[in-house]
Amino acid sequence: MHSAVHRMNALFTFSVLLLAVLCGAASFLDAFTSPLSSSSSYVRADAQVLRVNRFRKQLNGNDEVSLNLNVSIDMRSLFTWNTKQVFVFLAAEYATPKNSLNQISLWDHIILDKDQANFQTKVNSKYPLIDQGSNLRGRKVDIVLHWHVMPKTGRMVRDKLLLSDFHLPEVYT
Amino acid sequence: MIVTSALIIWKGLMYVTGSESPVVVVLSGSMEPGFKRGDILFLHMSKDPIRTGEIVVFNVDGREIPIVHRVIKVHERQDTREIDILTKGDNNFGDDRLLYAHGQLWLQQHHIMGRAVGFLPYVGWVTIIMTEKPIIKYLLIGALGLLVITSKE
Numbered sequence: 205m206h207s208a209v210h211r212m213n214a215l216f217t218f219s220v221l222l223l224a225v226l227c228g229a230a231s232f233l234d235a236f237t238s239p240l241s242s243s244s245s246y247v248r249a250d251a252q253v254l255r256v257n258r259f260r261k262q263l264n265g266n267d268e269v270s271l272n273l274n275v276s277i278d279m280r281s282l283f284t285w286n287t288k289q290v291f292v293f294l295a296a297e298y299a300t301p302k303n304s305l306n307q308i309s310l311w312d313h314i315i316l317d318k319d320q321a322n323f324q325t326k327v328n329s330k331y332p333l334i335d336q337g338s339n340l341r342g343r344k345v346d347i348v349l350h351w352h353v354m355p356k357t358g359r360m361v362r363d364k365l366l367l368s369d370f371h372l373p374e375v376y377t
Numbered sequence: 378m379i380v381t382s383a384l385i386i387w388k389g390l391m392y393v394t395g396s397e398s399p400v401v402v403v404l405s406g407s408m409e410p411g412f413k414r415g416d417i418l419f420l421h422m423s424k425d426p427i428r429t430g431e432i433v434v435f436n437v438d439g440r441e442i443p444i445v446h447r448v449i450k451v452h453e454r455q456d457t458r459e460i461d462i463l464t465k466g467d468n469n470f471g472d473d474r475l476l477y478a479h480g481q482l483w484l485q486q487h488h489i490m491g492r493a494v495g496f497l498p499y500v501g502w503v504t505i506i507m508t509e510k511p512i513i514k515y516l517l518i519g520a521l522g523l524l525v526i527t528s529k530e
Binding site for chain 2: 207209210213220223224227231288289291293295300301302303304305306307308309312314316331336350351352354355356357358359360362364
């Protein structure tokens with residue numbers, strides 16, 4: 205009755221069940237750790253556009269912008285025992301007559317450790333800001349910080365914070 | 378018993394998440410260090426529009442296996458509310474245009490199977506091993522069959 209196969213089956217079923225329960229429990233406990241439940245008030249960050257490196261119209265008619273930004277981030281409060289990494293990125297967000305919303309990631313970074321979660325840096329946009337069309341001259345663009353908290357196991361959480369806005373020049377460079 | 382309960386759990390998850398395949402196994406390292414090969418993702422398909430930063434599972438025409446990557450660009454049309462999406466793997470150097478169908482620049486809503494909301498490590502290795510080494514699958518099915526026959530009480 206208690207054959208080896210029988211025992212292995214029981215052991216396997218039990219271990220998978222245990223892992224699933226632990227995963228659920230981890231998400232449940234995470235809901236109580238205060239930083240995650242209202243994270244935007246615990247994250248301190250600032251980002252300003254320092255310079256427009258390049259602003260031109262591509263051959264296909266789309267506007268393309270490259271920016272230089274000053275970024276400072278303090279996300280130490282997001283790290284708990286169940287945090288594997290925080291994926292953080294800056295997005296340019298704006299509206300045009302054609303599109304009610306354009307969200308374009310400019311720069312991203314993966315924070316693996318609480319010790320590395322407080323820093324200040326000057327960066328060039330990693331991905332160019334390319335519009336669908338030619339609507340960027342003089343356009344007001346919001347710089348929004350987004351973050352995505354990935355747990356060791358359980359539920360993933362994301363949030364965002366509007367940091368600053370700026371106007372693109374009226375003429376191409 | 379095992380088979381029926383598995384089916385019930387699967388159908389239950391389908392109902393709760395509203396996605397046709399509520400669980401996917403990560404097959405590549407393109408999202409490391411967030412997701413590793415063999416991790417399991419729970420998907421959710423809600424009516425909320427897709428936004429940047431979300432991790433979505435999408436199908437590309439002409440590819441059998443769905444891809445799990447992060448959204449880096451979203452353009453939402455003023456009149457029709459249709460969206461254009463561009464994705465990228467966290468661990469990849471460039472965006473996903475090379476993975477899309479020839480000449481395709483954007484993903485649309487109908488390419489998206491769901492967004493990843495939860496995460497369970499390692500368990501997916503079971504299915505990876507079973508698909509790559511079919512002999513183990515047959516051994517396991519055989520052993521389970523034997524178990525069913527022999528464990529009559």
